Amino acid sequence: MASSENADGRRSVLNWLLGLWGGGVLGSICYPVARYLSPPDIPEAATLSVSAGSARALVVNSGRVVPFGSRPAIVIRTPDGELRAFSATCTHLDCTVQYRPDLERIWCACHNGQYDLNGRNVAGPPPRPLDPYDVNVKDDEITLTRRA
Amino acid sequence: MSARFRSWLEERLPLSDMVDALRHKTVPHHRYSIWYYFGGMTLFLFGIQVGSGALLLLYYRPSAAEAYESVQFIVTRVPFGWLVRSIHAWSANLMVASAFAHLFSVLFLHAYRRPRELTWVTGIILLLLTLAFGFTGYLLPWNDVSFFATRVGTDIAATVPVIGRGIVRFLRGGNDVSGATLTRLFGFHVAILPAIATALIGLHLLLIQRHGMSVPPSIERRAATDPDAVRSIPFLPHFVLRDLFAWTAALAMLAALATFYPSELGTKADPFAAAPAGIRPEWYFLWTFETLKHVPPTLAGINGEFLAVIAMGVGAGGALVLPFVARSTHRGRRLVVWVGVASLTFMSVMTALALAGAAP
Amino acid sequence: MRRAGRASLAGVAIAFALVSVSVRAQGPVDAAIAAFRDDVHVAAGLACTTCHSSKPPAGRGGTSSSTAGGAEAYSAPPRTAIAPLCATCHSDATYMRRFDPQVRVDQFLQYQASTHGKRMAAGETRVATCTDCHQAHGVKRVNDARSPVAPLNVTRTCGRCHGDPARMTMFGREATAPADWSASVHAAALLKRGDTSAPTCAACHGSHGATPPGVASVANVCAQCHLREAELFRASPKKDIFDAIGQAECLACHGNHHIESPTDDWVSVTEGMVCAQCHDDSSDSGKTIREVRLELDRLSTALSDADALLTRAERAGMPVDEGRLMLRDAREHQVQSRALVHAFALAPFSTTAAEGLASARGAHEAAEAAMRELQTRRRGLAAATFLILAFLAALGLKIRRLPPPGA
Numbered sequence: 056m057a058s059s060e061n062a063d064g065r066r067s068v069l070n071w072l073l074g075l076w077g078g079g080v081l082g083s084i085c086y087p088v089a090r091y092l093s094p095p096d097i098p099e100a101a102t103l104s105v106s107a108g109s110a111r112a113l114v115v116n117s118g119r120v121v122p123f124g125s126r127p128a129i130v131i132r133t134p135d136g137e138l139r140a141f142s143a144t145c146t147h148l149d150c151t152v153q154y155r156p157d158l159e160r161i162w163c164a165c166h167n168g169q170y171d172l173n174g175r176n177v178a179g180p181p182p183r184p185l186d187p188y189d190v191n192v193k194d195d196e197i198t199l200t201r202r203a
Numbered sequence: 204m205s206a207r208f209r210s211w212l213e214e215r216l217p218l219s220d221m222v223d224a225l226r227h228k229t230v231p232h233h234r235y236s237i238w239y240y241f242g243g244m245t246l247f248l249f250g251i252q253v254g255s256g257a258l259l260l261l262y263y264r265p266s267a268a269e270a271y272e273s274v275q276f277i278v279t280r281v282p283f284g285w286l287v288r289s290i291h292a293w294s295a296n297l298m299v300a301s302a303f304a305h306l307f308s309v310l311f312l313h314a315y316r317r318p319r320e321l322t323w324v325t326g327i328i329l330l331l332l333t334l335a336f337g338f339t340g341y342l343l344p345w346n347d348v349s350f351f352a353t354r355v356g357t358d359i360a361a362t363v364p365v366i367g368r369g370i371v372r373f374l375r376g377g378n379d380v381s382g383a384t385l386t387r388l389f390g391f392h393v394a395i396l397p398a399i400a401t402a403l404i405g406l407h408l409l410l411i412q413r414h415g416m417s418v419p420p421s422i423e424r425r426a427a428t429d430p431d432a433v434r435s436i437p438f439l440p441h442f443v444l445r446d447l448f449a450w451t452a453a454l455a456m457l458a459a460l461a462t463f464y465p466s467e468l469g470t471k472a473d474p475f476a477a478a479p480a481g482i483r484p485e486w487y488f489l490w491t492f493e494t495l496k497h498v499p500p501t502l503a504g505i506n507g508e509f510l511a512v513i514a515m516g517v518g519a520g521g522a523l524v525l526p527f528v529a530r531s532t533h534r535g536r537r538l539v540v541w542v543g544v545a546s547l548t549f550m551s552v553m554t555a556l557a558l559a560g561a562a563p
Numbered sequence: 564m565r566r567a568g569r570a571s572l573a574g575v576a577i578a579f580a581l582v583s584v585s586v587r588a589q590g591p592v593d594a595a596i597a598a599f600r601d602d603v604h605v606a607a608g609l610a611c612t613t614c615h616s617s618k619p620p621a622g623r624g625g626t627s628s629s630t631a632g633g634a635e636a637y638s639a640p641p642r643t644a645i646a647p648l649c650a651t652c653h654s655d656a657t658y659m660r661r662f663d664p665q666v667r668v669d670q671f672l673q674y675q676a677s678t679h680g681k682r683m684a685a686g687e688t689r690v691a692t693c694t695d696c697h698q699a700h701g702v703k704r705v706n707d708a709r710s711p712v713a714p715l716n717v718t719r720t721c722g723r724c725h726g727d728p729a730r731m732t733m734f735g736r737e738a739t740a741p742a743d744w745s746a747s748v749h750a751a752a753l754l755k756r757g758d759t760s761a762p763t764c765a766a767c768h769g770s771h772g773a774t775p776p777g778v779a780s781v782a783n784v785c786a787q788c789h790l791r792e793a794e795l796f797r798a799s800p801k802k803d804i805f806d807a808i809g810q811a812e813c814l815a816c817h818g819n820h821h822i823e824s825p826t827d828d829w830v831s832v833t834e835g836m837v838c839a840q841c842h843d844d845s846s847d848s849g850k851t852i853r854e855v856r857l858e859l860d861r862l863s864t865a866l867s868d869a870d871a872l873l874t875r876a877e878r879a880g881m882p883v884d885e886g887r888l889m890l891r892d893a894r895e896h897q898v899q900s901r902a903l904v905h906a907f908a909l910a911p912f913s914t915t916a917a918e919g920l921a922s923a924r925g926a927h928e929a930a931e932a933a934m935r936e937l938q939t940r941r942r943g944l945a946a947a948t949f950l951i952l953a954f955l956a957a958l959g960l961k962i963r964r965l966p967p968p969g970a
Binding site for chain 1: 957
């Protein structure tokens, strides 16, 4: 009698332990799933478009280099006030280009390559123009989009 | 409270009938009954695939422009995205292994015999579907390795006479592997194949429920003289708890594999680049590729590759109709065992050769 | 005679030439005729008689290979007469702009100012003239890849003479330049990468006006591409010093033909290193050199450390995109720092090198964070595995304790 009571006791302890660890296992499955389901801070990959900062802060005749995925992009405001954007990887030997307000051109410091404000290679070694991106502004935020 | 709830359900759903049936269900327990667990294991891993696959679907994008980046996003930016992705990849491998183990154990234990022929046929089709799942899913990360493996893999279909080119175009959505291939294989992987698989799994389980677990002929013979050769254990709770044990252990293994051997991203597929060295399909296709490599260019004037593909087709066809052609005599069963051993050995040797050849 | 009726003569002359070919064995004249079919002058309506007069030239035997009627007429002009002959059209702006409105017509002028031209005018016929580089028959445009003066072929063409020791000794010159150039970074850029912006012989020496560039002017050529380095150099104290001692700007350290990729260890006062040619340890400049070298080395080490750790993290399956971006930024700063060496002062160099170092350290940090994340994952796995194992133990006990079947 006593032994069967002990057996009962042992069984309920065992069941309790089973419930405890089983709950733990379920928790260790549900916790990652729950975290996975809640959207991350950056909701999607920056493959096709990326934010390029404030439009107001980009003054006339200046440029800004921003990361676009794993490669740099350059967004410029021309002397006429227009916004344009291109891939910032020089087509010669892959250095990152910059905007030269004194030349009013996009310039590569590595071998003095120059691109005009339409991204066309106009001086120096670069063999090809820079790839253009579409520029849109909403609420002072510039968005660059790759052309398909 | 819970009693009221249960009676409310009872009035509407045949729950107690189901539970009663399960309570009365028994499973044979004998020397070889450990092999019974592989069917359930395959089902469990399929469930893992459906679950992890559904989670991946929330973030994955099936176009050539975005697929690679979306997988990159999942493993870098989504919390535990790396875990979900790697579990999906590893569970695929384990499921194929489990399916083959299930196939060969059923073969060697002769569970295909009457009246279980349809169970066997649906099982073979399910195995082929599993391989198709693996093939279609492999392309989805859209990296170098998967792109070229898909191209090489679909090229094999071209050796089929007359309809070969048509099959290749059907698989690729065009003449070459492209974004169209990605979208098409994605459609197969997440909708068409799961629909067919679910239906077949339902049928397969129904048939198992109908016929119960098969006892191998050798055990049956022994049971005539030795009553301890086979016992019965209740499905609930004995068999189920053991199943649960195996499934939980598999889960632990998956988590460990995902943590210590996570899937890599690779480099984004470039259709115009040269194929990188050492392109291989997944391990479960390696034996077919190694066989095709060793086949002589012509045999009796016919294209060697073509003959090999035909031979594999005949093999698959033979497997499908096995229960109808295998004789239920002792010699008939010995023949089946030898064919099984020969196939298993052949596939293992070819796989080993392929792995050895690829190792730098 | 030159212009009028040339077109009709072209047809007659070519027909005659073609017929002649079929009745004669192949000879140099036939080879010339065959080559001429592919010549850019044919498209312009020119024929053999444009350059070859119909009378045998005075004082010179022809090179005809038979006694048939027209062969002797097509003898080669004397070498000293070739350039003036070509110039009769190519220096005539009115004539040439028919074929290309933008074409240059100063080639002959340049040639006359060149070393080749001056020597030829003095009667030395062993130097180059138009047909040596452009060929006599089968002349092609410069941008035709088959032309001997297409960018990829220029060095081979110049090298026929300037790489031939026997010929060069006759003029008391070395024949090493083409071979030296072929071992340079510019040759690698042009021939292996197909970068046609890389300089060949003509880029620095000129083509028609070919002359070794003077000490003062060679740097202007380098500056066309290496503008940054040239500007820095000219703003540095070195410019005046080099002008005073008559030293060519770039050549002192980089050489002229065999230009190799510079490495950080050039910046050193150790015996045999580039700076040690003039500087030694004792002066202030020696201190600056050592400081610059120290920072270059520090940056280089930081870059390779970061790269190594990032690769380790990548191999372990951790994503490291941000780290790679920072490393790319650090590498660009390294390129800029190396350019800033040409300021020969610590100030602007140190700032850029420090920025590069910061980026490299950032990349290293990102890699470390990735490795830490890896450890966190493993700890998470350990916790989950512990829970699972505990569950399995309890479950195993439960299974054991189940009533025996059949009871």
